[in-house]
Amino acid sequence: MIRRARLLTVLSMLVAGAIGVIGSTQTWLSVTLADGASEPLLVAGADALPILTPLSLAALALGAAISITGLVLRYVFGVLSVAIGAILGVLTAQIAVAAPVSSFAGAVTDATGIGGTDAVAALVSSTTATPWPGVTLVAQIVLVLAGVFTLVTARRWRGSADRRYQTASAAAGGDGSRPHDAIDSWDDLSRGDDPTA
Structure with missing residues (x-):
């Protein structure tokens, strides 16, 4: 298992980052307006959670770089992976469970020209989450686990730096x-x- 620790970590980080980037382009929320509009507003992941794309790209970079780093940077990257996964995981879970107004306010304001949290909330009759927040949440959990696994096994990796x-x-x-x-x-x-x- 230790021999494959580096490979498992790299693949986990790359997959989690890739799913985050892909998820940011997919529809996360379907928002129905109270004015009786026939078509619901579709909110992409990047609009619902603006930090999703940059942090997912950071996870991809960590996955690519950790394979060639020395011991100290393995620990640093492991901590960063845990932090990125935890931040995105908490925010993604909030959207998947409760869909706060901030996650769709931009889309509603663009469609109606009305801004402000209270005004936007009054315009919306219902929100429905697609499976993508859940898929992205699983990816963030994988990223956290990859970071923890790195912290536990990093000292035993064999690498070019050794x-x-x-x-x-x-x-x-x-x-x-x-x-x-x-x-x-x-x-x-x-x-x-x-x-x-």
């Missing part, structure tokens, strides 16, 4: 555990060593 402490023969593939591959060659080049030597 190889700098090995002897020259081990770094050249002389430890006998596995052959020197293309990734090792890139790591040698990053350290300023000639991988063709």
